[in-house]
Amino acid sequence: MIDTSLSDWLATPQGQYLLVREQAFFDHAVADIFGFNAVQLGLPQHEFLRSSRMPLRTVAGDESGVNLRLLPQELALETDSLDLLLLPHVLEFNDDPHQILREAERVLRPEGELIISGFNPRSLWGMRRALGGREGYPWRGQFIALTRLKDWLALLGFEVTGGHFACYAPPFASTQWLERFHFMEPSGDRWWAVWGGVYFLQAKKRVPGMRLIKPRWNEGLVSKLLPVAPKLNRDVTQQIQEDD
Known part of the structure; x- marks a missing residue:
């Protein structure tokens, strides 16, 4: 379950550094996805669906401030009812990420879109977690390797249609040091893209035999x-x- 302390961490210089890039990605990704029903799971303080053109948009989760209160691993939504589902850092802070993905597959319509953001264990951020301890956010989360996540999605019948990495600077705690290493952002996209501190994965629900x-x-x-x-x-x- 996403704890409100994650939202507190996003208000820190370190969290703001990540949030700027995360918001930019979601703004771009959701703008061209069409349908009627879109749900953001968790982090109600941040409007990751603000650029969506879908008429029905809501934030759900097990925390204060959401429009619909529910457990991520037990989505109180009809089967095949959503066109778009966002999971911003939901999987790494839940004890059963597999079940959350199974529920995501159930509630999405055929050809529905799933967008996931997660911390990359194969990055400077993942190294900080491995060497610097796992107390507090986001280090207490179970960072999921991108290859493993892709395997989970494939088993559920999802087709990965896009992805992106961000946050190449070391996870410094101060704004000053993060700004000094800003040059790593464009360099990272070009030379070591898979080593970004956070990844985004976009997948589409496929139903075999449909025509x-x-x-x-x-x-x-x-x-x-x-x-x-x-x-x-x-x-x-x-x-x-x-x-x-």
């Missing part, structure tokens, strides 16, 4: 709707039926 059912065109109806050039209409109708 789109095309409509059968009514030649008479098409001719009535396009009476100006009947011969052209017949040719167009014939071509449509051949393509179908």
